[in-house]
Amino acid sequence: MTLIPKGCLVVSCQARVDNPLHGPQHMAAMAEAAEQAGAGALRANGPADIAEIRARTSLPVIGINKIFSDAPVYITPTREAAQAVLDAGAQIVGLDCTERAREGSDTWQQVLAHVLEAGAEVFADVSSVEEGRRAAEAGATYVASTLSGYTDPAAPPPEGPDYDLIEALVAAVPVPVIAEGRIATPEQAAEALARGAHAVVVGTMITNPRSITQGFVRALAPQQTGV
Numbered sequence: 269m270t271l272i273p274k275g276c277l278v279v280s281c282q283a284r285v286d287n288p289l290h291g292p293q294h295m296a297a298m299a300e301a302a303e304q305a306g307a308g309a310l311r312a313n314g315p316a317d318i319a320e321i322r323a324r325t326s327l328p329v330i331g332i333n334k335i336f337s338d339a340p341v342y343i344t345p346t347r348e349a350a351q352a353v354l355d356a357g358a359q360i361v362g363l364d365c366t367e368r369a370r371e372g373s374d375t376w377q378q379v380l381a382h383v384l385e386a387g388a389e390v391f392a393d394v395s396s397v398e399e400g401r402r403a404a405e406a407g408a409t410y411v412a413s414t415l416s417g418y419t420d421p422a423a424p425p426p427e428g429p430d431y432d433l434i435e436a437l438v439a440a441v442p443v444p445v446i447a448e449g450r451i452a453t454p455e456q457a458a459e460a461l462a463r464g465a466h467a468v469v470v471g472t473m474i475t476n477p478r479s480i481t482q483g484f485v486r487a488l489a490p491q492q493t494g495v
């Protein structure tokens with residue numbers, strides 16, 4: 269049995285420093301709202317947000333620790349970053365398991381082993397089938413499509429979820445596959461489950477009102493200029 273229930277919605281509650289909703293109070297309120305609405309798990313970034321969310325909700329938390337540097341890998345890149353997430357109370361740790369350059373000396377295999385040794389579950393963020401296969405072989409509890417479309421700095425992410433990767437991962441790995449990334453409607457979430465995903469993570473379209481508002485404003489803009 270895994271901590272993330274089969275067929276559930278996982279709500280990602282994250283806001284960067286430039287976002288007016290940045291900070292543990294706002295993110296914990298988002299998390300509480302998600303719990304009241306029936307979410308089965310939460311995803312959160314940074315020890316402060318994770319600790320507050322753990323104090324105010326009873327759902328399993330996928331904790332990540334984004335550390336930005338000159339290297340492309342930023343989601344829980346080191347054992348130290350993972351330990352901070354564990355200390356904050358996350359029962360599941362999300363980490364980048366792509367084969368990209370990393371800051372510091374830790375490999376993703378070392379970070380993954382550290383989390384498993386601590387008795388927590390590992391949520392492997394990948395961008396390809398091969399990465400998913402390697403993460404599952406290394407002992408990841410879950411493999412997620414989180415980083416599909418985000419590994420080529422020269423190419424903007426495509427529209428919509430990567431259903432093909434989700435399906436291919438389901439066929440290739442013996443662990444639960446989680447659909448994550450650019451899932452923007454309830455219908456898309458249901459489609460991801462129909463393609464075999466164990467659960468579906470939605471972030472931006474639930475917990476980022478600034479981004480959601482931008483979408484509405486852009487849709488109205490052509491009509492305004494036509495007046």
Ligand SMILES: CC(=O)N[C@H](C=O)[C@@H](O)[C@H](O)[C@H](O)COP(=O)(O)O
Nearest residue numbers: 280414418449450451470471472473
């Ligand atoms: C690529 C990357 O850094 N993804 C991050 C991972 O934690 C978050 O910024 C996303 O919001 C999250 O994956 C949920 O996806 P979406 O917001 O598209 O529903």
